[in-house]
Amino acid sequence: EDKVVQSPLSLVVHEGDTVTLNCSYExxxxxxxxxxxxxxKAPTFLFMLTSSGIxxxxxxxxxxxxxxxxxxxxxxxxTQTGDSAVYLCAVGYNTDKLIFxxxxxxxVFP
Amino acid sequence: xxxxxxxxxxxxxxxxxxxxxxxxxxxxxxxMFWYRQQPGQSLTxxxxxxQGSEATYESGFVIDKFPISRxxxxxxxxxxxxxxxxDSSIYLCSVEETETxxxxxxxxxxxxxxx
Numbered sequence: 001e002d003k004v005v006q007s008p009l010s011l012v013v014h015e016g017d018t019v020t021l022n023c024s025y026e027x028x029x030x031x032x033x034x035x036x037x038x039x040x041k042a043p044t045f046l047f048m049l050t051s052s053g054i055x056x057x058x059x060x061x062x063x064x065x066x067x068x069x070x071x072x073x074x075x076x077x078x079t080q081t082g083d084s085a086v087y088l089c090a091v092g093y094n095t096d097k098l099i100f101x102x103x104x105x106x107x108v109f110p
Numbered sequence: 111x112x113x114x115x116x117x118x119x120x121x122x123x124x125x126x127x128x129x130x131x132x133x134x135x136x137x138x139x140x141x142m143f144w145y146r147q148q149p150g151q152s153l154t155x156x157x158x159x160x161q162g163s164e165a166t167y168e169s170g171f172v173i174d175k176f177p178i179s180r181x182x183x184x185x186x187x188x189x190x191x192x193x194x195x196x197d198s199s200i201y202l203c204s205v206e207e208t209e210t211x212x213x214x215x216x217x218x219x220x221x222x223x224x225x
Contacts, residue, residue, distance in 0.1 A: 032213070034213040034214070040219070041200050041202070041218060041219025041220075041221060042202065042216045042217060042218045042219045043153070043202075043216050044216075045111070045212050045213050045214070045215065048212070048213040088152065088153070090153075090214075092213075096141055096143075096158065096206060097155065097158075098143075098153075098155065098204075098214060099155075100152040100153040100154075101152060102151065102152045103152055
């Protein structure tokens with residue numbers, strides 16, 4: 001059965017800390033791995049990864065994919081209270097489907 | 111990236127009634143996806159809606175409970191029928207960004223509470 005597992009389930013840090021969120025997957029016909037930030041209802045897109053070993057960066061956020069070991073990490077440096085959210089990992093498979101992990105809830109305190 | 115308008119934003123409904131959720135996209139898209147997010151859970155795909163054909167439902171979801179319409183390439187509706195408290199969830203529509211590398215874009219979501 002296809003699955004996406006995220007860890008940790010929740011994380012509490014102070015502003016300025018660096019965090020690493022993990023996503024492992026077992027999915028047939030892998031196409032891509034995506035990271036989303038969900039603050040209220042709608043997930044907002046962060047990264048899409050298709051190739052191993054190529055880091056993608058956006059400001060303080062970065063992500064990398066390892067297709068051999070079937071996992072990805074999302075790093076957030078110098079965290080801010082605005083980073084508090086649920087971070088979702090999703091894997092695209094077959095032609096158009098996505099399967100989501102359960103998410104990591106990040107709380108950043110001043 | 112595509113902009114998706116979803117409504118209603120939230121609703122509180124009586125059990126046994128039905129609610130129709132609408133999504134309007136600012137560009138033409140081949141497929142639209144409908145997701146459910148139950149409290150404390152992640153997103154689960156309900157069905158894929160293609161214009162001009164019947165929607166394709168995922169395991170555990172049936173057309174009688176979640177009928178979907180897709181009358182054109184920019185619009186879709188999802189109806190939650192004969193609601194029970196277990197249907198209380200966030201419902202989201204989504205489209206794939208085939209022209210960019212932005213993955214999938216989501217509508218603003220509908221928070222449904224069934225009492």
